[in-house]
Amino acid sequence: MAKLFRAAIMGPPGSGKGTISKRIAQSFGLQYLSSGRYLRESIAANTEEGVLVKTYVERGMLVPDHVMTRLMLPKLEQLCGHSWLLDGFPRTLAQAVALNSLYQLDLVISLNIPYATLRERLSDRWIHPASGRVYNMGFNPPRVQGKDDITGEPLIQHDDDKPEALMARLRHYKDVAKPVIDLYKSQGILHSFSGTETDRIWPYINSLLTNKMHNQPSDTRQSQ
Ligand code: G5P
Known part of the structure:
Protein backbone atom coordinates (compact mmCIF):
# COMPACT_ATOMS: atom_id res chain seq x y z
CA MET A 1 0.00 0.00 0.00
CA ALA A 2 1.32 3.50 -0.84
CA LYS A 3 2.34 5.35 2.30
CA LEU A 4 0.20 8.36 3.15
CA PHE A 5 1.94 11.70 2.74
CA ARG A 6 1.63 14.33 5.48
CA ALA A 7 2.91 17.85 5.01
CA ALA A 8 2.57 21.30 6.55
CA ILE A 9 3.24 24.78 5.26
CA MET A 10 4.41 27.61 7.52
CA GLY A 11 5.02 31.28 6.90
CA PRO A 12 4.04 34.71 8.17
CA PRO A 13 0.68 36.26 7.32
CA GLY A 14 0.52 37.01 3.61
CA SER A 15 3.48 34.80 2.72
CA GLY A 16 1.38 32.84 0.22
CA LYS A 17 0.60 29.73 2.31
CA GLY A 18 -2.99 29.65 1.11
CA THR A 19 -2.10 30.31 -2.53
CA ILE A 20 0.63 27.65 -2.58
CA SER A 21 -1.47 25.15 -0.60
CA LYS A 22 -4.23 25.33 -3.20
CA ARG A 23 -1.69 24.68 -5.97
CA ILE A 24 -0.24 21.73 -4.06
CA ALA A 25 -3.69 20.28 -3.34
CA GLN A 26 -4.65 20.59 -7.03
CA SER A 27 -1.38 19.29 -8.45
CA PHE A 28 -0.79 16.42 -6.01
CA GLY A 29 -4.30 15.51 -4.90
CA LEU A 30 -3.68 16.12 -1.20
CA GLN A 31 -6.53 17.01 1.15
CA TYR A 32 -5.91 20.55 2.29
CA LEU A 33 -6.84 21.93 5.70
CA SER A 34 -6.36 25.63 6.46
CA SER A 35 -6.59 26.59 10.13
CA GLY A 36 -7.41 30.22 9.31
CA ARG A 37 -10.15 29.28 6.91
CA TYR A 38 -11.62 26.79 9.38
CA LEU A 39 -11.62 29.45 12.11
CA ARG A 40 -13.29 32.01 9.83
CA GLU A 41 -15.97 29.47 8.88
CA SER A 42 -16.64 28.82 12.57
CA ILE A 43 -16.88 32.56 13.20
CA ALA A 44 -19.25 33.05 10.24
CA ALA A 45 -21.40 30.13 11.43
CA ASN A 46 -21.51 31.69 14.90
CA THR A 47 -20.77 28.34 16.52
CA GLU A 48 -19.79 28.20 20.20
CA GLU A 49 -16.13 27.86 19.22
CA GLY A 50 -16.60 30.59 16.57
CA VAL A 51 -17.71 33.08 19.20
CA LEU A 52 -14.67 32.20 21.31
CA VAL A 53 -12.07 32.33 18.53
CA LYS A 54 -13.46 35.58 17.09
CA THR A 55 -12.16 37.51 20.10
CA TYR A 56 -8.61 36.44 19.21
CA VAL A 57 -8.71 36.47 15.41
CA GLU A 58 -10.16 39.97 15.11
CA ARG A 59 -7.36 41.34 17.30
CA GLY A 60 -4.70 39.55 15.25
CA MET A 61 -3.85 37.31 18.22
CA LEU A 62 -3.18 33.61 18.15
CA VAL A 63 -6.00 31.40 19.34
CA PRO A 64 -4.82 29.55 22.51
CA ASP A 65 -3.07 26.23 21.88
CA GLN A 78 -11.69 12.71 9.64
CA LEU A 79 -8.95 12.69 6.99
CA CYS A 80 -7.68 9.30 8.08
CA GLY A 81 -6.78 7.28 4.98
CA HIS A 82 -5.90 10.41 2.96
CA SER A 83 -2.68 12.24 2.31
CA TRP A 84 -2.94 15.80 3.61
CA LEU A 85 -1.42 19.25 3.79
CA LEU A 86 -1.87 21.59 6.75
CA ASP A 87 -1.83 25.34 6.18
CA GLY A 88 -1.32 27.47 9.30
CA PHE A 89 -1.22 24.61 11.83
CA PRO A 90 0.91 23.93 13.80
CA ARG A 91 1.91 27.49 14.55
CA THR A 92 3.43 27.15 18.03
CA LEU A 93 5.72 24.61 19.63
CA ALA A 94 2.88 23.29 21.82
CA GLN A 95 0.75 22.68 18.70
CA ALA A 96 3.66 21.01 16.91
CA VAL A 97 4.28 18.71 19.88
CA ALA A 98 0.57 17.79 20.08
CA LEU A 99 0.51 17.03 16.34
CA ASN A 100 3.76 15.08 16.55
CA SER A 101 2.33 12.82 19.24
CA LEU A 102 -0.27 11.60 16.72
CA TYR A 103 1.23 12.00 13.25
CA GLN A 104 4.73 11.98 11.81
CA LEU A 105 5.04 14.69 9.16
CA ASP A 106 6.99 13.86 6.00
CA LEU A 107 7.70 17.42 4.93
CA VAL A 108 7.39 20.98 6.22
CA ILE A 109 7.60 23.97 3.86
CA SER A 110 8.63 27.27 5.41
CA LEU A 111 8.17 30.52 3.44
CA ASN A 112 10.52 33.46 4.07
CA ILE A 113 9.06 36.61 2.53
CA PRO A 114 10.35 40.16 3.19
CA TYR A 115 8.23 42.28 5.50
CA ALA A 116 7.56 45.04 2.94
CA THR A 117 6.17 42.45 0.52
CA LEU A 118 3.86 41.03 3.19
CA ARG A 119 2.52 44.43 4.14
CA GLU A 120 1.85 45.36 0.54
CA ARG A 121 0.08 42.07 -0.25
CA LEU A 122 -2.20 42.04 2.75
CA SER A 123 -3.36 45.61 2.44
CA ASP A 124 -4.42 44.65 -1.11
CA ARG A 125 -6.19 41.40 -0.21
CA TRP A 126 -9.94 40.98 -0.56
CA ILE A 127 -11.98 37.84 -0.01
CA HIS A 128 -15.35 36.40 -0.88
CA PRO A 129 -16.56 35.43 2.60
CA ALA A 130 -18.96 32.64 1.61
CA SER A 131 -16.41 30.62 -0.41
CA GLY A 132 -13.08 31.85 1.00
CA ARG A 133 -11.91 32.81 -2.54
CA VAL A 134 -8.97 35.22 -2.18
CA TYR A 135 -8.14 38.09 -4.54
CA ASN A 136 -5.27 40.53 -4.65
CA MET A 137 -5.81 43.77 -6.48
CA GLY A 138 -2.41 43.43 -8.21
CA PHE A 139 -1.63 39.68 -8.35
CA ASN A 140 -5.04 38.14 -9.06
CA PRO A 141 -7.71 40.84 -9.25
CA PRO A 142 -11.40 39.99 -9.63
CA ARG A 143 -12.84 40.52 -13.12
CA VAL A 144 -15.15 43.23 -11.77
CA GLN A 145 -13.70 45.41 -9.02
CA GLY A 146 -15.10 44.56 -5.58
CA LYS A 147 -17.12 41.53 -6.83
CA ASP A 148 -16.55 37.79 -6.64
CA ASP A 149 -15.87 36.23 -10.09
CA ILE A 150 -18.26 33.31 -9.63
CA THR A 151 -21.20 34.73 -7.68
CA GLY A 152 -20.84 38.49 -8.30
CA GLU A 153 -21.26 39.01 -4.54
CA PRO A 154 -19.32 41.78 -2.76
CA LEU A 155 -15.75 41.17 -1.58
CA ILE A 156 -14.64 42.18 1.92
CA GLN A 157 -11.36 42.71 3.77
CA HIS A 158 -10.60 40.56 6.85
CA ASP A 159 -10.53 42.49 10.08
CA ASP A 160 -7.14 40.87 10.69
CA ASP A 161 -5.72 42.37 7.44
CA LYS A 162 -6.35 45.90 8.67
CA PRO A 163 -3.13 47.73 9.65
CA GLU A 164 -3.23 47.49 13.48
CA ALA A 165 -4.07 43.77 13.53
CA LEU A 166 -1.55 43.08 10.77
CA MET A 167 1.42 44.51 12.70
CA ALA A 168 0.50 42.39 15.72
CA ARG A 169 0.25 39.25 13.55
CA LEU A 170 3.66 39.80 11.97
CA ARG A 171 5.34 40.39 15.36
CA HIS A 172 3.75 37.31 16.89
CA TYR A 173 4.71 35.10 13.97
CA LYS A 174 8.46 35.63 14.38
CA ASP A 175 8.46 34.83 18.09
CA VAL A 176 6.39 31.70 17.96
CA ALA A 177 7.63 30.23 14.68
CA LYS A 178 11.30 29.92 15.62
CA PRO A 179 11.03 26.93 18.00
CA VAL A 180 8.69 25.18 15.54
CA ILE A 181 11.14 25.71 12.68
CA ASP A 182 13.99 24.46 14.91
CA LEU A 183 12.00 21.33 15.77
CA TYR A 184 11.32 20.43 12.14
CA LYS A 185 14.90 21.28 11.17
CA SER A 186 16.13 18.84 13.83
CA GLN A 187 13.82 16.18 12.35
CA GLY A 188 15.35 16.81 8.90
CA ILE A 189 12.00 17.57 7.26
CA LEU A 190 12.16 21.37 6.95
CA HIS A 191 12.50 22.98 3.50
CA SER A 192 12.70 26.79 3.37
CA PHE A 193 11.93 28.98 0.36
CA SER A 194 12.67 32.69 0.08
CA GLY A 195 11.48 35.28 -2.42
CA THR A 196 9.03 38.02 -3.20
CA GLU A 197 6.93 36.25 -5.84
CA THR A 198 4.85 33.11 -5.40
CA ASP A 199 5.11 32.28 -9.09
CA ARG A 200 8.91 32.13 -8.81
CA ILE A 201 8.89 30.02 -5.62
CA TRP A 202 6.26 27.60 -6.88
CA PRO A 203 8.40 25.64 -9.42
CA TYR A 204 10.89 24.76 -6.64
CA ILE A 205 8.12 23.56 -4.33
CA ASN A 206 6.53 21.66 -7.20
CA SER A 207 9.73 19.82 -7.98
CA LEU A 208 10.47 19.10 -4.29
CA LEU A 209 7.03 17.53 -3.87
CA THR A 210 7.29 15.61 -7.13
CA ASN A 211 10.53 14.11 -5.87
CA LYS A 212 9.32 13.39 -2.36
CA MET A 213 5.97 11.93 -3.33
CA HIS A 214 7.34 9.75 -6.11
CA ASN A 215 10.09 8.44 -3.89
CA GLN A 216 7.79 7.63 -0.98
CA PRO A 217 8.44 4.10 0.23
CA SER A 218 5.48 1.73 0.34
CA ASP A 219 4.20 1.17 3.83
CA THR A 220 2.88 -2.05 5.15
CA ARG A 221 2.10 -0.56 8.58
CA GLN A 222 -1.40 0.45 9.55
CA SER A 223 -1.81 4.10 8.49
CA GLN A 224 -3.00 6.51 11.18
P1 G5P B 1 -4.55 32.52 8.70
O1 G5P B 1 -5.73 32.60 7.80
O2 G5P B 1 -3.73 31.29 8.73
P2 G5P B 1 -2.25 34.02 8.17
O3 G5P B 1 -2.21 35.34 8.83
O4 G5P B 1 -1.22 33.10 8.63
O5 G5P B 1 -3.74 33.76 8.31
P3 G5P B 1 -2.83 34.57 5.59
O6 G5P B 1 -3.04 36.00 5.98
O7 G5P B 1 -4.05 33.78 5.23
O8 G5P B 1 -2.02 33.91 6.67
P4 G5P B 1 -1.22 33.36 3.55
O9 G5P B 1 -2.17 32.21 3.50
O10 G5P B 1 0.18 33.10 3.96
O11 G5P B 1 -1.80 34.57 4.39
O12 G5P B 1 -1.14 34.08 2.14
P5 G5P B 1 -2.17 34.09 0.91
O13 G5P B 1 -3.56 34.32 1.40
O14 G5P B 1 -1.90 32.95 0.00
O15 G5P B 1 -1.62 35.39 0.17
C1 G5P B 1 -1.78 36.65 0.75
C2 G5P B 1 -2.24 37.64 -0.35
O16 G5P B 1 -1.15 37.84 -1.25
C3 G5P B 1 -3.41 37.14 -1.23
O17 G5P B 1 -4.18 38.26 -1.60
C4 G5P B 1 -2.72 36.54 -2.46
O18 G5P B 1 -3.55 36.58 -3.63
C5 G5P B 1 -1.52 37.47 -2.59
N1 G5P B 1 -0.33 36.88 -3.19
C6 G5P B 1 0.17 35.63 -3.07
N2 G5P B 1 1.30 35.50 -3.78
C7 G5P B 1 1.55 36.72 -4.34
C8 G5P B 1 2.59 37.24 -5.19
O19 G5P B 1 3.54 36.54 -5.57
N3 G5P B 1 2.51 38.54 -5.52
C9 G5P B 1 1.47 39.35 -5.11
N4 G5P B 1 1.45 40.62 -5.51
N5 G5P B 1 0.48 38.89 -4.34
C10 G5P B 1 0.51 37.60 -3.95
O20 G5P B 1 -4.94 32.86 10.20
C11 G5P B 1 -5.77 33.94 10.52
C12 G5P B 1 -5.87 34.08 12.03
O21 G5P B 1 -6.41 32.88 12.57
C13 G5P B 1 -5.77 32.51 13.81
C14 G5P B 1 -4.87 33.70 14.15
O22 G5P B 1 -5.62 34.63 14.89
C15 G5P B 1 -4.54 34.25 12.75
O23 G5P B 1 -4.15 35.60 12.82
N6 G5P B 1 -5.04 31.26 13.63
C16 G5P B 1 -4.40 30.59 14.60
N7 G5P B 1 -4.21 30.88 15.91
C17 G5P B 1 -3.47 30.00 16.63
N8 G5P B 1 -2.91 28.89 16.11
C18 G5P B 1 -3.10 28.56 14.80
N9 G5P B 1 -2.54 27.44 14.30
C19 G5P B 1 -3.86 29.44 13.99
N10 G5P B 1 -4.20 29.42 12.68
C20 G5P B 1 -4.91 30.53 12.47
Missing part, protein backbone atom coordinates in the same frame (compact mmCIF):
# COMPACT_ATOMS: atom_id res chain seq x y z
CA HIS A 66 -5.57 24.07 23.75
CA VAL A 67 -8.43 25.52 21.67
CA MET A 68 -6.53 25.06 18.39
CA THR A 69 -5.57 21.45 19.08
CA ARG A 70 -9.12 20.66 20.22
CA LEU A 71 -10.40 22.03 16.91
CA MET A 72 -7.77 20.75 14.48
CA LEU A 73 -6.87 17.26 15.67
CA PRO A 74 -10.41 15.87 15.25
CA LYS A 75 -10.48 17.36 11.72
CA LEU A 76 -7.37 15.34 10.94
CA GLU A 77 -8.99 12.20 12.30
